Amino acid sequence: MSTRGWALLxxxxxxxxxxxxxxxxxxxxxxxxGHGDGRGDRWDGRGAGRQGEATFTTLRVAARAAPWLRSxxxxxxxxxxxxHLRVLLGAEAAALAGPDGVLAWDGGPDCxxxxxxxxxxxxxxxxxxxxxxxxxxxxxxxxxxxxxxxAVPLEVDGRVAGVLLAYGxxxxxxxxxxxxxxxxxxxxxLELAGLDEYRRRxxxxxxxxxxxQISPHFxxxxxxxxxxxxxxxxxxxRELLVDFADFARYVLxxxxxxxxxxxxxxxxxxxxxxxxxxxxxxxxxTVQVAPEVLGVAVPFLCLQPLVENxxxxxxxxxxxxxxxxxxxxxAGAEAHISVEDDxxxxxxxxxxxxxxxxxxxxxxxxxxxxxxxxxxxRQIYGDGYGLVVESGLGAGxxxxxxxxxxxRAADPA
Numbered sequence: 001m002s003t004r005g006w007a008l009l010x011x012x013x014x015x016x017x018x019x020x021x022x023x024x025x026x027x028x029x030x031x032x033x034g035h036g037d038g039r040g041d042r043w044d045g046r047g048a049g050r051q052g053e054a055t056f057t058t059l060r061v062a063a064r065a066a067p068w069l070r071s072x073x074x075x076x077x078x079x080x081x082x083x084h085l086r087v088l089l090g091a092e093a094a095a096l097a098g099p100d101g102v103l104a105w106d107g108g109p110d111c112x113x114x115x116x117x118x119x120x121x122x123x124x125x126x127x128x129x130x131x132x133x134x135x136x137x138x139x140x141x142x143x144x145x146x147x148x149x150x151a152v153p154l155e156v157d158g159r160v161a162g163v164l165l166a167y168g169x170x171x172x173x174x175x176x177x178x179x180x181x182x183x184x185x186x187x188x189x190l191e192l193a194g195l196d197e198y199r200r201r202x203x204x205x206x207x208x209x210x211x212x213q214i215s216p217h218f219x220x221x222x223x224x225x226x227x228x229x230x231x232x233x234x235x236x237x238r239e240l241l242v243d244f245a246d247f248a249r250y251v252l253x254x255x256x257x258x259x260x261x262x263x264x265x266x267x268x269x270x271x272x273x274x275x276x277x278x279x280x281x282x283x284x285x286t287v288q289v290a291p292e293v294l295g296v297a298v299p300f301l302c303l304q305p306l307v308e309n310x311x312x313x314x315x316x317x318x319x320x321x322x323x324x325x326x327x328x329x330x331a332g333a334e335a336h337i338s339v340e341d342d343x344x345x346x347x348x349x350x351x352x353x354x355x356x357x358x359x360x361x362x363x364x365x366x367x368x369x370x371x372x373x374x375x376x377x378r379q380i381y382g383d384g385y386g387l388v389v390e391s392g393l394g395a396g397x398x399x400x401x402x403x404x405x406x407x408r409a410a411d412p413a
Contacts, residue, residue, distance in 0.1 A: 061087045062185070069189035073154070073162050078103035085164070088182050091175070092145050095165040099124065108167050111139035112146050120163040123151035127160055129180060131172045148172035150179040156190045218274075218308070225278045240277050243270045251301065257380065258407065261328065261335065262294040264303045268326065271304055275311055283315055284323040290330040297407045298335075299376045306339040306399050309354070309370055313397050314341025333405055340398040351391040370399065377401060 065084035068077040078096040082104040086094035093108020097120035105113050115137075123130050132149035146167045154162045164186060166179040222244050229237035247270040250263070265287070276283050307324060315322035322343050329336045354370045374387040381404060391397040 058088070066189055069186055070193045072193045073098055073103065073190060075103045078162075082106045085182060085186070086166075089166045089168070089175075089178055090170075091166045091168040091179075093165075093167040095120070097124075097163040097165065099160075099162070102165075103162070108146060109139070109141065109144055111141055111144060112137065112149070112167050115139075116165055119149065119151045119165055123153050123163045124160060127153050127155070129153070129176060131176050133172050137167075145169055148175050150176040152176075152179045152183040154183055154187050154190065156187050157194065161187075161190055221278055222274045225274070229277075236277075240274060243273050246270050247274065257299060257376075258297040259300045260294065261289075261296045261298055264298055264301075265289065265294075265328075267301070268303050268307050271307060272324075279315060282321045283311065284321065285325070286323070287326045289326075289328045290335075292330045293328055293335040293405075296335045296403060296405050298403050299373070299380055302373050302377070302401070303337070303339070305370060305373050306401075309399065310339050310341035310343075310397065313346070314343030331402070334402045335405065336400070336402055338398055338400045340396060342396045345391045345393050345395045345397055347393060348391070351389045351397070354389055355387060373401075377403075380407070 061084050065081040065088070068081040071077045073096065078098075082094055082096050083106045085096070086106045091107070093106065093112060095105040095113075095116050096103050097116070102116050102120055105116060119130070119132060130151045132151065133147070137144075137146055137149060147169045148171065149165065149167045150172070152164045152166075153160045154164060164179055164183045166175055166182075168175050170178075222240075226237050226240045226244065229240065247267060250267045250270075268287070272283075272285050272287075276285070303326070307326065310324045311322075314324060322341060325338075325340045327338050327340070355374050370387060370389070378386045385402055385404070388400040389397065390400070
C-alpha cells in the first residue's frame with residue numbers, strides 16, 4: 001500500500017478508536033435485560049445517538065486540525081492546530097515542539113508551560129515516548145490540575161520531526177495511549193504534507209524540463225535568419241531580434257500552471273513571425289480569435305507546440321508552401337481551439353503516436369511533445385479535456401482542444 005494509503009488508514013482507525021466507547025465491549029448500543037417473556041434481549045438505540053454525536057465531534061475537530069498539519073510543522077501551523085489537538089486529547093494542555101523548541105502551546109497552567117521545552121528535548125533525544133509524573137511535574141501549586149504528562153516523538157519518513165506533549169489529570173498510562181494515537185495521526189498528516197511538497201517540486205521540475213525542450217533547432221535557425229538580415233535589412237533584423245527576445249522571455253519566465261489565452265497568442269505570434277522570416281512566402285498563417293475568450297485561463301505553453309507541430313507536418317516535410325490556421329471560438333462555458341495545417345497528413349496510427357508518452361513522441365525536432373500538452377490538459381481539467389488529433393493521408397492535420405472558462409489564471413509574472 002502507498003504512503004498515502006497507510007496515512008489515510010491510520011487516520012480512519014484513530015478517529016474510530018476515539019469515537020468508540022472505552023467500556024462495555026465498545027459496542028455502540030446498550031443491551032437491555034430480558035424480561036422472561038420469550039422475546040429475548042432488546043437493543044436500546046439511545047446510545048446510538050450519543051455515539052453518532054461523539055463520532056461527528058471527533059471527525060469535525062480532526063478535520064479542523066488536518067489542513068494546518070498538511071502544510072508542514074511550523075510555528076504558524078502548530079499554533080493553528082494545537083488547540084484542536086488538545087480537544088482530541090481531552091487534556092488540560094497540549095503542545096507541539098520541533099527540533100529547535102516548542103512551537104505552540106494551548107491551555108494548561110504556566111508552570112507546566114515553562115517546563116515543556118525540557119520535556120520535548122528529552123523525548124527528542126531518546127526518540128521514545130515518555131511518561132512524566134510526580135517530581136517531573138511538581139510545581140509547588142496545590143491546585144495544579146496537571147497530574148501526568150506524555151511526550152511522544154513525531155517520526156516521519158525515518159526522522160523525528162517534532163514532539164507532541166499532552167498534560168492532564170488522567171492516569172499516565174491512559175494519557176500516553178491517547179497521545180500515542182493522536183501522534184500517529186499527526187505523523188500521517190505530516191507525511192501527506194511531504195507528498196504535497198514533493199508534488200510541488202516535481203511540477204516545478206517538469207516546468208523547467210518543459211522550457212529546456214524548446215527546440216534548439218528553432219533557436220539556431222532563428223538566430224541564423226536574423227543574422228542574414230543584419231547587412232541587407234538592419235531594421236528587419238532589429239525587429240526580429242526583439243521578437244525573439246519577447247518569445248524567449250515568455251518561455252523562460254516564472255513557472256506557473258496557467259496563463260491566459262491572450263498571453264499564449266502573443267507567444268504564438270512571435271513564434272510565427274520568426275518562422276515566417278525563415279520560410280518566407282512558403283509559410284502562410286491565419287489566426288481567428290473570438291475576443292470574448294482572450295481572458296480564458298489555459299495551461300502555460302499549450303498552443304506553441306501545436307503550431308510548431310503544424311509547421312513541421314504542413315510545411316517542412318512537404319518542401320512546398322503551406323498554411324497554418326489557428327481558430328479559437330467562444331462555445332458558451334468553454335473555449336474551443338483548433339490548429340490546422342494543409343500538409344501531407346498521416347495515417348491514423350501515426351496520428352495516435354503523436355499523443356503517446358514516448359521519448360520523442362509528437363516532438364518537432366526536440367520541441368515540446370504533444371503528449372506533454374495532452375497530459376497537462378487532462379491533469380488540470382480532467383480526462384475529457386485532452387487533445388484530439390484528426391488526420392489522413394493527403395488531408396492535412398488538425399489538433400483540437402477544449403478548455404473550460406471557470407478556471408482562473410495566476411497574476412502575470
